[in-house]
Amino acid sequence: MLSRHQRMLLQCAPISEARVNDRDMRVALHRGRKTEEFANQQNFDRALAELVRSIPIPQELKEWVPPEAFLSPPPRSWKRLVRNPAILATGIAIAVIAVVAISHLIDRMNQFPGEPTARRLLTLASSTHSMLLDPVKTNAGSLGDLFFMKHRLAHYDVPEEFADLQTIGTRVFDDEEGQRVAQVWVVEKRMQFFLFPAERDAKTGAIQHFNDWRFIDQEGWSGVVKEQNGVCFMATLRGRQKDLAPYVAKPKE
């Protein structure tokens, strides 16, 4: 049974099969061929087209300049454009530049004040053994008082995200730039914490603050850094960022 749309298509079905370019038309033709009405129509159309072809064309017209001479060149399809070596090379170059630019942009977005120090300490973390530290078994959150009372380090507080973790040991030392650094070893995942002074502006001496957690990776170690009250806290472990991400995913209630 032919639909109304298919009947409409059959009424203007091209006489030659070569002129059928449309899927709907092909389906309509497939169905229509089973009907006598359409068979009569096709025979009728073919006979008329044959009659039209029999009309003699004057020799003068046959010898006229072919219409292609006047036509504008066909627009280049994107497939042909892509195959052009010059365009292909340009495309690859643009893609490489774009990748490098995006990579730089991502790097810059991840940069934060104090990152060089954080990277140095990340290297240190990979070579530190717990034996170097003074044994202290308590909650990491309570170390702030110890650092203040014993070493006069103000605001060297472990953020609440890591405050409940049990410590193994701590130490305080001066790094190569003479900054006081506190190092803490905790039981969970053999993580290490570092607390160090936040970077200051070279001209004004003002602390360069940043609010959120920043991730760094280096030689199989990952760190997550946050600045608070002029002191940077960094939690590190051997692994990937995703191992640290759950700790800083949302603030503790």
Next chain:
Amino acid sequence: MLADARKAQEIFHAMLRAAAQHSADGEPPIDRLWFFREARERCLEASGQGLQAEEIDLEKEEIGAAAPQQIAKLEATQLAIWISAAPDPQRSALALFYLDEFDQAELLAITESKPAELAKLLSNGRHEFQAWLNATVPLAET
């Protein structure tokens, strides 16, 4: 479209001149359909200066299985006269359709009609031509 070889030839030459002029102006025709659109417009313009076909309801008959035999007895000029006497846009639709040069989309573009409209023009044309054919070449003669 015109059933007049001399007029058709004049239009053909005028169309060629127009195409050459467009090319010289740096705006060559964008595709081959341009020639057919141009030819159609010029034919309509030329025929508009003469007698006009009236839109009347012609007799229609079902297309018969013997139609090809009836058509075989016709002269091409008889068909040309019949088509040129049809009112436009039916005339354009029939003339371009039986050239057997276009797919449906191209035909719609040149005739500037919608699919349902084109289907109706062609269908009516066939049935009207069959009625004329039956009158001109009766079945008993085939």
